[in-house]
Amino acid sequence: MRAGRIIAFITAAIFIIFAFLFILGAFSPEGSPGWIIVGIIGLVIGFALIFLGTKLSPPQKEGDQVVNLNIDLPGGVSMDTIKCKSCGGPLTSKDVKMIAGAPVVECPHCSTTYQLTEEPKW
Ligand SMILES: [Zn+2]
Known part of the structure; x- marks a missing residue:
């Protein structure tokens, strides 16, 4: 795809x-008015090739624009095993909020809020 685009642009150039040379030549004493038509055809082909070249490989930045909204939890914390430290109720990822760059858990059962601390990886 990339090589095809480069070839299309070089051919277009x-x-x-040559189209400009033909148009310029048409106005010189040795030129003939018919060269203008040849020049215009050349220009049309050239710009058509540029159009095709840009269509061949669309901008590849579509994937880069996706905003990653996942909250990065400290290593070793698994959401399946998190339980409230006060009441022992199960906590889900919805109860985790990012406050001042730190993950904070708000228990939906007893309304206790506390910071998530990284558990030691055994
Ligand atoms: Zn609780």
Whole structure:
């Protein structure tokens, strides 16, 4: 795809250069008015090739624009095993909020809020 685009642009540049030479030549004493038509055809082909070249490989930044909203929890913390430290109720990822860059858990059962601390990895 990339090589095809480069070839299309180079060919387009050659067509446009020759088209301009033909149009310029048409106005010189040795030129004939018919060269203008040849030049215009060359210009059309050149710009068509540029159009095709840009269509061949669309911008590849679509994937980079996706905003990653996942909350990065400290290593070793698994959401399946998190339980409230006060009442022992199960906590889900919805109860985890990012406050001042630190993950904070708000228990939906007893309304206790406390910071998530990284558990030692055994
Ligand atoms: Zn609780």
